[in-house]
Amino acid sequence: MRLTREMTKILALVRASALTALSYRLRIVFSFFGLLVSLVPLFLVAEALQPTVSPSIQDEGEQYFGFLILGLIATLYVGFAIRSVTDGIASGISSGTLEALFATPTSLPVLLAGLVGYGFVQNTIRSALMLAAIPIAGQSIAWSGLPLGVLILGLIILCYLAVGLMGAALHLVFRTSGPLIAATVTVSTLLGGVYYSVSVIPEIVRPLALVVPLTYGLRGLRRSVLQGLPIEAIYPDLMILLTFTVVLLTVGVTTFRVGLKYAKRAGTLAQY
Amino acid sequence: MTPSVDAGGLVEVKAVSKRFPVRRSWKETVLHPRSTSYQEALHDVSISVRKGEFFGLLGKNGAGKTTLFKILATLVLPDSGTARVDGIDVAEDPMAVRRRLVPVIPYERSLYWRLNAEENLKLYASLQGFSGVEARKRVDHVLDVVDLGDTGTKQVGLFSSGMKQRLLVARALLSDPAVLLLDEPTRSLDPVSARNLRVFLRDRINREQGCTILLATHDAEEVRELCPRVGILENGRLVVNGRTDDLFEAVADNRYRLVARGRVKAALRQLGSVAYLEVDGLPEARDGEGWEHVRLHIPGGRAAAARFVRELTGLGIEVALLSPREVPLAEFIETLSADPIPAAQSSSVVAGCA
Numbered sequence: 001m002r003l004t005r006e007m008t009k010i011l012a013l014v015r016a017s018a019l020t021a022l023s024y025r026l027r028i029v030f031s032f033f034g035l036l037v038s039l040v041p042l043f044l045v046a047e048a049l050q051p052t053v054s055p056s057i058q059d060e061g062e063q064y065f066g067f068l069i070l071g072l073i074a075t076l077y078v079g080f081a082i083r084s085v086t087d088g089i090a091s092g093i094s095s096g097t098l099e100a101l102f103a104t105p106t107s108l109p110v111l112l113a114g115l116v117g118y119g120f121v122q123n124t125i126r127s128a129l130m131l132a133a134i135p136i137a138g139q140s141i142a143w144s145g146l147p148l149g150v151l152i153l154g155l156i157i158l159c160y161l162a163v164g165l166m167g168a169a170l171h172l173v174f175r176t177s178g179p180l181i182a183a184t185v186t187v188s189t190l191l192g193g194v195y196y197s198v199s200v201i202p203e204i205v206r207p208l209a210l211v212v213p214l215t216y217g218l219r220g221l222r223r224s225v226l227q228g229l230p231i232e233a234i235y236p237d238l239m240i241l242l243t244f245t246v247v248l249l250t251v252g253v254t255t256f257r258v259g260l261k262y263a264k265r266a267g268t269l270a271q272y
Numbered sequence: 273m274t275p276s277v278d279a280g281g282l283v284e285v286k287a288v289s290k291r292f293p294v295r296r297s298w299k300e301t302v303l304h305p306r307s308t309s310y311q312e313a314l315h316d317v318s319i320s321v322r323k324g325e326f327f328g329l330l331g332k333n334g335a336g337k338t339t340l341f342k343i344l345a346t347l348v349l350p351d352s353g354t355a356r357v358d359g360i361d362v363a364e365d366p367m368a369v370r371r372r373l374v375p376v377i378p379y380e381r382s383l384y385w386r387l388n389a390e391e392n393l394k395l396y397a398s399l400q401g402f403s404g405v406e407a408r409k410r411v412d413h414v415l416d417v418v419d420l421g422d423t424g425t426k427q428v429g430l431f432s433s434g435m436k437q438r439l440l441v442a443r444a445l446l447s448d449p450a451v452l453l454l455d456e457p458t459r460s461l462d463p464v465s466a467r468n469l470r471v472f473l474r475d476r477i478n479r480e481q482g483c484t485i486l487l488a489t490h491d492a493e494e495v496r497e498l499c500p501r502v503g504i505l506e507n508g509r510l511v512v513n514g515r516t517d518d519l520f521e522a523v524a525d526n527r528y529r530l531v532a533r534g535r536v537k538a539a540l541r542q543l544g545s546v547a548y549l550e551v552d553g554l555p556e557a558r559d560g561e562g563w564e565h566v567r568l569h570i571p572g573g574r575a576a577a578a579r580f581v582r583e584l585t586g587l588g589i590e591v592a593l594l595s596p597r598e599v600p601l602a603e604f605i606e607t608l609s610a611d612p613i614p615a616a617q618s619s620s621v622v623a624g625c626a
Contacts, residue, residue, distance in 0.1 A: 008398055096380075
């Protein structure tokens with residue numbers, strides 16, 4: 001009963017965000033049109049680079065277009081996870097909606113889930129369209145590996161959501177997340193294996209890739225979705241990703257609670 | 273925690289203090305990086321508001337009214353002291369407090385402008401825990417209550433400022449709260465809408481539904497019409513807390529406005545010489561029909577005023593009106609803030625009654 005009530009609250013917030021976004025019709029149309037158009041040059045570039053990159057992505061799907069699409073999908077969710085809470089709080093503070101929302105008998109996790117829910121739905125639609133481009137381009141997807149892929153993607157999202165919570169805490173206290181979010185996104189994109197395999201990264205910086213959760217998440221994602229490998233084959237990557245998730249979530253949630261308490265003490269919860 | 277309405281006020285604020293860090297200049301930050309400056313927003317404030325009461329909170333800008341409201345609404349934590357709603361500490365169980373107390377967030381931007389009024393209210397009905405038919409019913413009801421029933425499907429961005437203000441009030445009423453916090457609810461309304469909202473708040477929400485209301489306002493008419501009791505905050509301190517009529521009477525200080533016709537000037541001189549009458553100024557205006565308007569000070573309360581009218585008419589003066597002088601709110605606040613104790617003594621006012 002309580003769960004149903006909380007879900008209703010989350011859905012109500014998602015609905016409000018969706019209705020607001022959908023009221024900007026041209027923006028929605030351009031957004032999806034832009035995505036579809038960008039897939040064409042992406043495919044052509046991937047095809048041109050296929051012979052060059054093929055040796056380095058042998059154990060991550062072999063096909064560069066599929067490799068790139070999964071990398072971009074993961075980046076999409078990383079960006080969403082890391083920015084959505086901070087963006088939701090920042091826009092809520094500047095518009096004044098946050099104070100009104102906080103004054104309702106709604107728990108913080110429910111409010112946050114509701115505030116970021118629409119972004120998640122939007123990204124999922126975009127990701128589904130991007131994923132559909134792989135078979136359309138004549139390359140193969142291991143559909144049986146999709147559930148495992150979704151699980152890995154879920155862990156990636158939780159992992160980066162934790163960093164997002166730390167950023168949101170900084171925003172609540174200092175009105176800026178500092179370099180945390182930009183640095184995490186940049187390092188994860190460049191060293192996490194989004195556009196190329198981690199194996200081609202120069203040896204001097206490669207150790208840094210070992211502390212990037214996306215490295216393990218993406219490798220597992222590609223092996224399950226593009227190669228259809230079973231869970232046993234990606235178990236090490238999965239375990240490392242899970243450890244990252246648990247540790248970062250603990251730190252992220254704690255930091256956020258401390259930040260929120262500070263904001264309530266300092267009276268800055270609703271001041272920009 | 274067990275609610276204890278009968279044990280005291282429904283809203284109990286005891287010795288609450290709050291200070292906020294102040295932004296410092298670059299130079300100061302560099303020279304003294306570890307020090308922090310604070311501004312005191314509330315100092316040792318105690319207020320008790322009974323169940324069903326309509327309590328007014330007055331004060332200049334920055335006096336601490338909004339901070340007190342934010343503490344009660346669980347949006348800001350007090351540094352010291354306690355604030356309880358229905359016996360529940362706002363810092364210990366904010367969720368339970370939010371089920372009983374709803375602030376009218378006065379910012380129009382806190383509405384979703386791209387949605388219509390119904391969609392805005394549906395969202396908040398859900399967040400208050402209502403769904404389906406119940407939510408629908410409550411949305412329709414509050415829209416009717418604030419006279420927005422026929423504009424429910426209109427986009428909020430196209431609303432006038434007054435309509436948005438009414439929608440903000442409607443949003444707060446969705447859950448039939450036990451306590452309503454109103455921060456200048458009529459500031460963007462035209463006089464007729466403002467009066468309608470005041471009547472609605474007093475008759476329907478306060479008297480019929482028994483909702484306890486705390487009102488922060490800068491409108492004298494609003495205070496006199498709605499709030500039998502008021503508190504005045506000055507620089508974060510509660511300087512006065514007492515019955516509104518007594519306070520206004522104390523500030524008016526036996527000053528009256530007289531409208532009379534005849535040899536008014538001479539009569540006033542004659543009566544002034546018997547030493548109970550002080551005339552602020554001799555007839556200050558005369559209208560087309562010969563009625564003269566005079567401001568007077570008649571110490572001795574209503575008995576002295578009655579005696580004055582008797583003697584004036586005895587001197588052949590026609591008296592059309594003798595009424596207590598209207599006290600502007602600014603003067604009311606300034607007088608009581610500057611010198612609360614004499615005013616309080618003259619009108620049985622209790623300062624900091626909690």
